[in-house]
Amino acid sequence: MRHFAYLFVLAGCLGAALWLEPVRHVGVFRRWRRLLRTVLPVVTIFALWDVAAIAAGHWRFDPAQTTGVVLPGGLPLDEVLFFIVVPVCAILGFEAVRSVLRWPAGDE
Amino acid sequence: MTYTAAVLLGVAGALAVDLLVLRTRLVTRGVFWATYPMILIFQLLANGVLTGRHIVIYDPGAIIGWRIAYAPVEDLLFGFAMVLVTLSIWVRLGR
Numbered sequence: 001m002r003h004f005a006y007l008f009v010l011a012g013c014l015g016a017a018l019w020l021e022p023v024r025h026v027g028v029f030r031r032w033r034r035l036l037r038t039v040l041p042v043v044t045i046f047a048l049w050d051v052a053a054i055a056a057g058h059w060r061f062d063p064a065q066t067t068g069v070v071l072p073g074g075l076p077l078d079e080v081l082f083f084i085v086v087p088v089c090a091i092l093g094f095e096a097v098r099s100v101l102r103w104p105a106g107d108e
Numbered sequence: 109m110t111y112t113a114a115v116l117l118g119v120a121g122a123l124a125v126d127l128l129v130l131r132t133r134l135v136t137r138g139v140f141w142a143t144y145p146m147i148l149i150f151q152l153l154a155n156g157v158l159t160g161r162h163i164v165i166y167d168p169g170a171i172i173g174w175r176i177a178y179a180p181v182e183d184l185l186f187g188f189a190m191v192l193v194t195l196s197i198w199v200r201l202g203r
Contacts (some may be wrong), residue, residue: 005163006158006163009154009158009163012148012153012157013154016150017150034198034201034202035198037197037201038194038197038201039194039199041197042190042194042197045193046190049114049118052114053111053114056109056193057167057170058111058166058170059111059164059165059166059167059170060164060165060167061163061164061165061187062162062163062164062165064161065163066163067162074112074144086151086187086190086191086194087145087190087191087194089150090143090147090191090194090195091195091198092172093143093146093147093170094139094140094143094195094198097139097142097143097146098128098139099191101139101142102137103138103139103142104132104137104139105137105139105140105199106132106133106137106199106203107199107200107201107202107203108132
């Protein structure tokens with residue numbers, strides 16, 4: 001189970017935010033094309049930064065607490081999932097705050 | 109380059125995306141600053157676990173050494189850059 005430690009953290013993030021879709025009707029997953037077009041460049045940019053940081057020795061990962069699936073550049077699958085989960089959670093939170101406050105965001 | 113220098117460049121790049129490239133100007137909007145503290149709380153929790161449990165290990169020579177809830181202060185800026193770029197693209201695509 002230790003290998004799933006990183007994934008448990010990601011599950012926690014999703015658990016904190018996913019309910020906003022059905023309960024607050026934020027419609028983020030309903031707009032899945034826009035979501036995909038947002039997340040794809042973010043994953044790409046930050047995965048490249050991650051690979052550069054791993055190469056530079058800025059950080060490393062405990063093999064015992066990650067899935068063990070490692071992509072080229074020494075990038076653990078866990079990190080790629082992080083770069084998908086965090087943006088999705090951020091957008092869910094942003095849309096939920098908007099739905100409550102009704103302040104302009106610039107795309108009205 | 110240290111993580112400290114890289115993340116300052118990253119924040120500058122994210123601000124450039126928001127203000128100059130996509131011109132969403134989210135950092136000038138209340139709705140962004142109302143959302144960000146909530147994201148920050150969850151980031152501190154997630155980062156605290158990842159760093160406190162040594163799932164991610166940092167080179168002490170690459171960071172300035174200030175830590176908040178176990179995580180290097182650089183991680184807060186990394187998260188800020190990622191959230192700002194994400195929301196800027198999301199809002200731009202909604203126009």
